[in-house]
Amino acid sequence: MAREKWKYLVKDFDKMVDTYGLAGNLRQCLACGKCVGDCPAASVSPSYNSRQIIQDVLDGNQKRLLASEEIWHCLWCASCYRACPSGIYFPMLMMQIRFRAVEAGFGLKYFQTYQKLALKAMTEGMTFVPREKGRAKVEKLRSEMGLSPWPEVSDKAKSEYNALFEMTGSKAWVDSVANKPEVPVDLNYSKGRINLE
Amino acid sequence: MNKKRVMSLEEKLPSVPEAIYLFRSCTGTLQYPGVENAIRHICGLMGIEVIMDPDQTCCSGYLLTCSAYLPEFSLAVTARNHALAEKRNLDIYTFCNGCYAYNCEFAHLLEDQKTRDTANQLIGRFGYNYQGRAKVYHVQELYYRLKDRIAEKMVYPLKGLRVAAHYGCHYLLQEGVIDDFDLPTFHEEILQALGATPVYYTERRACCGYGVGKVFTHKEEVVLPHLLNKLSSIRDEGAQLITTVCPGCNVAMDREQPHLSQMGRGEFQIPVIDLGQLIALSLGASPVKLGFNANTIKLDGILEYLGIDKGAQV
Numbered sequence A: 001m002a003r004e005k006w007k008y009l010v011k012d013f014d015k016m017v018d019t020y021g022l023a024g025n026l027r028q029c030l031a032c033g034k035c036v037g038d039c040p041a042a043s044v045s046p047s048y049n050s051r052q053i054i055q056d057v058l059d060g061n062q063k064r065l066l067a068s069e070e071i072w073h074c075l076w077c078a079s080c081y082r083a084c085p086s087g088i089y090f091p092m093l094m095m096q097i098r099f100r101a102v103e104a105g106f107g108l109k110y111f112q113t114y115q116k117l118a119l120k121a122m123t124e125g126m127t128f129v130p131r132e133k134g135r136a137k138v139e140k141l142r143s144e145m146g147l148s149p150w151p152e153v154s155d156k157a158k159s160e161y162n163a164l165f166e167m168t169g170s171k172a173w174v175d176s177v178a179n180k181p182e183v184p185v186d187l188n189y190s191k192g193r194i195n196l197e
Numbered sequence B: 001m002n003k004k005r006v007m008s009l010e011e012k013l014p015s016v017p018e019a020i021y022l023f024r025s026c027t028g029t030l031q032y033p034g035v036e037n038a039i040r041h042i043c044g045l046m047g048i049e050v051i052m053d054p055d056q057t058c059c060s061g062y063l064l065t066c067s068a069y070l071p072e073f074s075l076a077v078t079a080r081n082h083a084l085a086e087k088r089n090l091d092i093y094t095f096c097n098g099c100y101a102y103n104c105e106f107a108h109l110l111e112d113q114k115t116r117d118t119a120n121q122l123i124g125r126f127g128y129n130y131q132g133r134a135k136v137y138h139v140q141e142l143y144y145r146l147k148d149r150i151a152e153k154m155v156y157p158l159k160g161l162r163v164a165a166h167y168g169c170h171y172l173l174q175e176g177v178i179d180d181f182d183l184p185t186f187h188e189e190i191l192q193a194l195g196a197t198p199v200y201y202t203e204r205r206a207c208c209g210y211g212v213g214k215v216f217t218h219k220e221e222v223v224l225p226h227l228l229n230k231l232s233s234i235r236d237e238g239a240q241l242i243t244t245v246c247p248g249c250n251v252a253m254d255r256e257q258p259h260l261s262q263m264g265r266g267e268f269q270i271p272v273i274d275l276g277q278l279i280a281l282s283l284g285a286s287p288v289k290l291g292f293n294a295n296t297i298k299l300d301g302i303l304e305y306l307g308i309d310k311g312a313q314v
Helices: A013-017 A040-044 A050-059 A062-067 A079-083 A090-103 A108-124 A132-144 A155-167 A170-177 B026-031 B034-046 B071-087 B097-109 B113-124 B139-145 B147-152 B186-193 B211-217 B219-236 B247-255 B257-262 B275-282 B300-306
Strands: B019-023 B049-051 B092-094 B136-138 B162-165 B197-199 B241-244 B272-274
Touching: A013 A050, A013 A090, A040 B219, A050 A062, A050 A090, A062 A090, A079 A090, A090 A108, A108 A155, A108 A170, A108 B211, A155 A170, A155 B071, A155 B113, B019 B034, B019 B071, B019 B139, B026 B034, B026 B247, B034 B049, B034 B139, B034 B147, B034 B272, B034 B275, B071 B092, B071 B097, B071 B113, B092 B097, B092 B139, B097 B136, B097 B247, B136 B139, B139 B147, B139 B186, B139 B275, B147 B186, B162 B186, B186 B197, B186 B275, B211 B219, B219 B247, B219 B257, B241 B247, B241 B275, B247 B257, B247 B272, B272 B275
Parallel strands: B019 B049, B019 B092, B092 B136, B162 B197, B162 B241, B241 B272
Antiparallel strands: none
């Protein structure tokens, strides 16, 4: 893997990533590797390395980090947070790295799926609501076992949920990404794809 | 950091509540609605009133972790949901690890005065006020608390059924939970009280692999190899049944088994149900009411083993 030149490194990148101040003090990272050892994503994709990601954030290795495929491999199980002796809340850091990646135009092909889920959740007050065919199946199942055909979510709940979505700027965030073109990745390194073999 | 995470059950849940605010889980009510009935059945026998609120919305943690929601939104939604429970003077009981973790985590973040004021300002327009009085529990804590009373009322003992427990990640990583993250045993204790044989397998503490929308984007690369490890180790120990306490984990382990078989990764036919469903089954709830039809891997073999008629309407 070609190493980055120092002139590409971005100063104070950690502050640009952790804008909400949720990730703890990254400078206290001991590089002990407990997080990687406990990580289920690292066990199936060896190129995913939470310790390296923290180092990249601290170094300001913006371009490689945001363009990398690995940041989309985290399962958010938070084993790393549990194992960390320095109290770094790595999942919260990962969430914000993805905000930055999407802003920069990387990983949009993944983000678009979540965007659809978010827009659907807005009208229903629930996440993972299926389409027509799935809906009929849910209604049949629930009726069979003596429940209301559809989970009872009031119109008040739905409208307030929707209103909060707009008021907090989440709608603007989701919409801002809608027609963004995917930035091609020109880094010369393996994508870390893992086959079952 | 690394504060004391584990607290004793007596400390956390000094007395059994008379009524609970059952927090509706999206995945639970849509994919495995039988869990809802199971909780009502158990609580009914134990004299606990179950209240579900149509005004409650999704906990909004999942899509935040997918970076599709902004933290401000999820915090405001949490404040709103908690305000609803506070109005009824009830504590929140979730039946999904995700709902539990996000509610705890956001309530923790809302302890900060500035964050709380912002959230209250947003939900104030609809006439809510968040005070942070409602505590968040998971129904599994209630099962553990009541396990001796459950064992007394048991109708169908589980006859040494080999059950593998899956704890999921998002419950045990929180502060103030009732067992240790690395080696929890309280599910096994409940299973033993029901007369089942708990199975200890190598990948017992491994994640289900469904986090952060991975199933939509990285199914082949991440989810299936991970599940293969987990399910193989369960199969190798000869488990007949898997129990979960999170509908998300239940979806992952139940719905993906045929995919692993189709890909030639070996045959997997281990039914996966919620711990509450198993308890309710042994307490005599009918399989129809518990909604086992929703499962991809059918439970006919298990019901036959336990001598329960699968069509019984009780």
